Amino acid sequence: MGAAALRALPWALLLLGPLLPGQVLQANPMLTSEGQPAPLPGGDVPGFTAAPPAAPEVIHPLKEQPANGSGEGHAKPRKAFPVIGIDYTHVRIPFEISLWILLACLMKLGFHVIPSVSSIVPESCLLIVVGLLVGGLIKGVGEKPPILKSDIFFLFLLPPIILDAGYFLPLRPFTENLGTILIFAVVGTLWNAFFLGGLMYAVCQLGGPGLNHIGLLANLLFGSIISAVDPVAVLAVFEEIHINELLHILVFGESLLNDAVTVVLYHLFEEFASFEQVTILDIILGFLSFFVVSLGGVLVGVIYGVIAAFTSRFTSHIRVIEPLFVFLYSYMAYLSAELFHLSGIMALIAAGVVMRPYVEANISHKSHTTIKYFLKMWSSVSETLIFIFLGVSTVAGHHYWNWTFVISTLFFCLIARVLGVLVLTWFINKFRIVKLTPKDQFIIAYGGLRGAIAFSLGYLLDYHHFGMRDMFLTAIITVIFFTVFVQGMTIRPLVDLLAVKKKQETKRSINEEIHTQFLDHLLTGIEDICGHYGHHHWKDKLNRFNKKYVKKCLIAGERSKEPQLIAFYHKMEMKQAIELVESGGIGKIPSAVSTVSIQNINPQTLPLERVLPALSKDKEEEIRKILRNNLQKTRQRLRSYNRHTLVADPYEEAWNQMLLRRQKARQLEQKVLGELQTPPALADPSVPPDPLAYEPKEDSENLPIITIDPASPQSPESVDLMSEEPKGCGGLPPSPEEDEEGLVMRVKEPSSPGTDDVFTPGNSDSPSNQRMLRCLSDPGPRPEPEEGEPFIPKGQ
């Protein structure tokens, strides 16, 4: 805050200079006689008080200049209209906040521009260094650098990070390892706090005159502050080292869930410190309050999450405010939890986890993107600010350096962590099926980074009760710096050195989704057959309950009935389309995609049914041969999947184009086709542009007509019955030109999720209804024309 004030002062002087050429000396006494301090260089006046008086001074000379010349000693000089003026106080706070954020962003930008730095040193370290430098600079000019205020930290900086973590929590690994995470978070943190607190008490007793006055409770309080692993620090470091999913979720989950323990211990010891004596009852109540704080926090979160999901059910008419609901309800959950001294972090995570699946099904794709980007943006800015302020606060705060205390804190912190992890994993491994190896244990112990939460909690301590606060803060900062710098910087080489399994950088594929679901059902089935009600059994029960009741209440329209696989498939489809447009087809495909998305959204105009023609056995064989002869190269080039039938493509495309042509407004259609005729940018020029060497006219005789048979839903045999009866549709033979388009189109097919919808003549009514299901499930029920386009990022 001081920096900006500093900048304002010289400016004021500059303004004064030319206005009062000969009278600078005169003007100053005059002004001081009016009871205002002279605008002296900022060094003499602390930024706090200097800024307010500086502003009026600047304004006054402007208008008093003529008055001074003509009417000396006038009681009330006439005021001219101020053409320009400065009112820094008016904007000071937002201005300074913006400056800080700007600084944070520029720093982040800087680190990523210089890749060599960020590959060695984690960003968090660099940011702390920047903070130290900035703090030193401010102090160097004689200003008082700001300190990371606990209120600001807990109310504004922390929530975005936690919400981001909670909303995008990888739920599957999290729930699968929930037991382990809870043991680490609860038992581990308790152990750390008491071990450290007890040992520090011993140190204080032995440590000589400077430390003797620190009691057991104060030490335990200190232990509970310093023992919690910090989610912000862990996220910052672990996101960069790309460790495998299991380790990541173990350490990160622990850092999230230990909040409840920290909150309880903190309040407990803080209260106890002011008590005359602590009774057994107090301890029991404290123990109870742990459950209240954690479960209460979760409950608050769940309530807000459900409300948010329910609200999002009705937002289909005002898409713009959808993201706001997510943020507001989550923030309310956090604040409500904090209101009752419950665990805000738990509330936020619970809210995020609960609302996400339902909200995502309800809101439009664009809103989802907005939420994602906003959360990422906020959390990364918050994180940056937190680290910078940690640095600045280090310079700004009062320090009381006691070698014994600081060194033993650091030492016992590490010892406690290592011992805790070793003992707890030994215990946990008895129950885990996938055991934690010694390597894993090492990373878990080593990943126990401390961060700004500990600092802020320490800063919250009351001076009156805890006279040794400065020493505590110094020790806390030392531990934070040690863990963030030493451990944070060495963890990446160590991970490489130990050859710890890294995260596999695979995109989630549709095959994987199918296999995973298949496996889930299989395991549930096997558990049922064994008569053992285990993990999978209950998960299955929960899923069924969710599908049967909860989804119906919280998700609007047909989407509530959509199974996960379909939902996933739609998502993939959308992503693929966007990726394709972004990656190369830009400028050529967009119009096609936009028309497609319009059809997707707008059931009235294009009630198309997605019917993929199935082929009879010998037909399939024949086409297979053709494909094998002609298509291999093209297929290899096709990196993305294509939702078309492998063999039916040619027909379908021809059909497709033809039918689309009939369905759509002539003008629009022409535009699309015109653009499609140019081969897509993705296509390899060395490959012949028309790989499908077949004769559409001959084949069109056999074009399949599909009738959906609702009476035979699931039996595997019924699939074969689906194969079409060849039927002449001579009325609609695709012209060569059309089929050429179809072929070109085929390559970029993923970009146009709607164009493969073959409109079956004579069967238009019932399919259109079914088609409607899908239409409704997509963004808005009644979109504006522009609704369809914008999710394609233009000109990026």
Added chain:
Amino acid sequence: MGVAQLCPGVPRALPHCWGVGQAQMGVPRVPAPVTSFLSLAVTSEQIEHLHRRFKQLSQDQLTIRKENFDSIPDLEFNPIRGKIVHAFFDKRNLRQESDGLADEINFEDFLTIMSYFRPIEMNMDEEQLDRFRKEKLKFLFHMYDSDHDGKITLQEYRNVVEELLSGNPHLEKESARSIADGAMMEAASICGPDQVYEGITFEDFLKMWQGIDIETKMHVRFLNVDTIAHCY
């Protein structure tokens, strides 16, 4: 006549005991050799439990037939129920030379199937791990490959997806179909196009599963040693 009572703690002796039991019942049967795989997998305690369950399912008969699985109420909702039950009678999974489907399975076969779901062990080396993984995937592959030709054809894949989605009565079949086709296209990008038109072979199947740590996922907690006491 619980196996475990007859020979407590000696899983290796199981076929022998079982043979005795069968001889008494007058149903001669040559027991297949119990592989080291199986003996590793299941402890006597677990065998005891599984045997209880087996008797419960078979209504105190020596073998289980397909119909017996109908008596499991929870299984009813399982979308891939047919495939699961089928897998129990698939001779490829039973480590028998012949191919095709068994009409009934005895307790030993039941155990063999169950042993596919045993968890990973700490002291496995790379080679064991690889075999372990392949065993499990082979089981899954057989579930996908319903016509026993060693390939998952498009039609078979479609069936799988359809069954997966069969819990939703109001869903068009075409969605399932297009998902399967999409998945097949994706498989083509993994394994090369040629295979896909023929069907996915086991080697391709292995590649497709690369992203999933099957060895840490495909297990039933029950087959872990310590939990047995709670799950009667």
